[in-house]
Amino acid sequence: MNFELFVSRRLISEKDFKSSISAPIIKIATAAISVGVIMMLIAFGTGLGLQEKIRDKIAAFNGHIQIESFSSRSQQVNQNSIPKNQEFYPAFSEVENVEHIQAVATKYGIIRTETDFEGILVKGVGEDYRWDYFEEYLVKGKLPDVKKENSTEILLSQSVVNKLALQLNDQVVVYFLAEDASSRPRLIAFTLVGIYNSGFKEFDDQFLIADLQQIQRINKWDADQIGNFEVFVSDFDDLEITTREVYQYIDSFLNASSIIEQYPTIFEWLKMFDMNIALIIGIMILVAGINMITALLVLILERTQMIGILKALGASDWSIRKVFLYNASYIILRGLFWGNLIGLGILFAQKYLKLIPLNPQTYYVTEAPISIQLYYIIGVNLGTLILCLLMLILPSVIISKITPIKAMQFE
Known part of the structure; x- marks a missing residue:
């Protein structure tokens, strides 16, 4: 059996991290991970949901692309x-x-x-x-x-x-x-x-x-x-490319324009949601990472004597660091579990029960729309796990500074 994983499992099962020093720190770190995941899932779900809903509403009245005569745009009353x-x-x-x-x-x-x-x-x-x-x-x-x-x-x-x-x-x-x-x-x-x-x-x-x-x-x-043709596309992300391709295939007296060109103000406003999502993700991962660094340092300091014994028995610094990184992974995964459970529960509740209303004059919708996509759920979980672990590698270097002689001294 993998030595580092074996030691890590024994530490995890030992009173379930209920030592007087590390228990509250670990709970705070787990809660930070959970809250971060909840906020990121809600940011993705509501942000993408609002973008998709507004795009669909504009397309319902105009199509994604309009093909019409060049002179029709200048007509105020009658369409050519x-x-x-x-x-x-x-x-x-x-x-x-x-x-x-x-x-x-x-x-x-x-x-x-x-x-x-x-x-x-x-x-x-x-x-x-x-x-x-x-x-x-x-x-x-x-x-x-x-x-x-x-x-x-x-x-x-x-x-x-x-x-x-x-x-x-x-x-x-x-x-x-x-x-x-x-x-x-x-x-x-x-x-x-x-x-x-x-x-x-x-x-x-x-x-x-x-x-x-x-x-x-x-x-x-x-x-x-x-008066004109309305064109619908299957992939909205490629709308601008598709508009150019459509223009190439129509007659010279016809023009093709997308709803992004027709309603630039609305779509510029929708782009701001991407910035908001990115900002929320950055803040949440930073907060979760700082809490995990604190938890890791407390775990290391609490197990100083054990580190000294392992070093005396011939364990390398990297091997001992892996033990504590495995412990940190357990805390992160536990936080991810609760974060996903609560976060997805909130998203599904809003999607089907429509609990949170919105002002249609401001947001163009009567309730907060939700988009639940597998790709961002996986991305949030993998991204949080990988980035938090990467942030923990550097603080774990403190293990190399612990010497067996000093660590094994009992008061």
Whole structure:
């Protein structure tokens, strides 16, 4: 059997480190490791969860990449049309990261009721529209059926519905400005069949989801004319690279832009969470490491006579250092166990019970979102174990300064 591991096990089992000197120090070190792991897991879980949730919400309304005519960005009211018949549609197989592509169109309008009115952006969608996100945000009613001819069913946000005092199945009259200022506005009477609430007020107050055919009809477009394409990717981390690849495969009169380019302020704000996570990790590992160094030094000083006896019997300094590093590993692993148990328990409780609410006006979400990923759980545990042990190697050099003669002197 490994000599160092054997001695370390005997020390660990000896009254479970319950000596009068080292017991409280060891408990503090274990607690420091546990608290550090809890804080790091929560930082990763909430930070990544918030980033993913906000990205998903922006993508729900815009896709990850938008393909449109160059002139559409400069249009304030009317969107220029582009041909729906493209080589990359309906399957953008030329770019590997592209997961889905859909044809849409938007047009500004005004919802008018007997007592109030509200400006709105009507987004027309077709049979290829990806409803995954809105199924999650749906709070009342159903999703619009856009498969039938000139469907008048619409989806409207809870915030707009509350402002205008609307109910499910109410008739919603939307006025559209004509391109010719001298012409009278055109109107369409829609039927409210679904109410959604994404928690992203900036978009909830803006979007009304309707049938693409209605936008084509109001703009006097052909069935082959649309406003833009929305592209979804499978790996968001490669979005900027994918956007460039998409741009290379589309016609010269079309432009491709990612949601990072369209909403730079939001994504710059999200990057700050990476800095916060890194700062928390650094502080927690430093605190845990200092506590472990203290615990190791106390263990060494408490076992000075044992070190002297081992040296007298021929044990090398490195061999004795390994004994105490094994002891420190036991303390770290015990701290990791409790840290993971409590930390993951908190994350799962928030993920499924939604105990901690957030202000949607500040964070764009109604509760703290959680992302539980195996890679950061493993990284936190391995990183804490390795870095703490590396920090302990240097303090363990004190063992080489202990001489057998002085160490074995009994008072």
